[in-house]
Amino acid sequence: MKNIFSLLSILSCTLGYCAVPCFPALADQCSYITKEQASTAISRLNLNQTIYKLCEPCGEKNPQPTMIENLSMETVDGKDFWQVKVNAQGIDLAYVFIDSGIDGNFINLAAVANCTATRVSPVLSQQELGL
Numbered sequence: 498m499k500n501i502f503s504l505l506s507i508l509s510c511t512l513g514y515c516a517v518p519c520f521p522a523l524a525d526q527c528s529y530i531t532k533e534q535a536s537t538a539i540s541r542l543n544l545n546q547t548i549y550k551l552c553e554p555c556g557e558k559n560p561q562p563t564m565i566e567n568l569s570m571e572t573v574d575g576k577d578f579w580q581v582k583v584n585a586q587g588i589d590l591a592y593v594f595i596d597s598g599i600d601g602n603f604i605n606l607a608a609v610a611n612c613t614a615t616r617v618s619p620v621l622s623q624q625e626l627g628l
Contacts, residue, residue, distance in 0.1 A: 527590035527612035529578035
């Protein structure tokens, strides 16, 4: 009986682990990034600039405009990961759009920083952002 219970436990755990990759990641795609990616993102941001936060994979339709009052990049827990902070809060570059300066389009900050993100648009128009 113990062997059957052990076998069932192992099987259920194995199936559970196999199912995990089937669910798409909806958060933290480009929150913890390399120093180079953080530097690239910071170079495209300025104080008093408005960024637009929009989590497309989460189903959000209305972007949240945020004016940058404070901007920094910091290591995460002393590791080799970095995070960009806007107004003292870490941001996920995958869900931030900035003015591209071309035809009123807004570019995804993860794309600018060369951070691979899934299920997000590389560019959105003003109309797509509802502006």
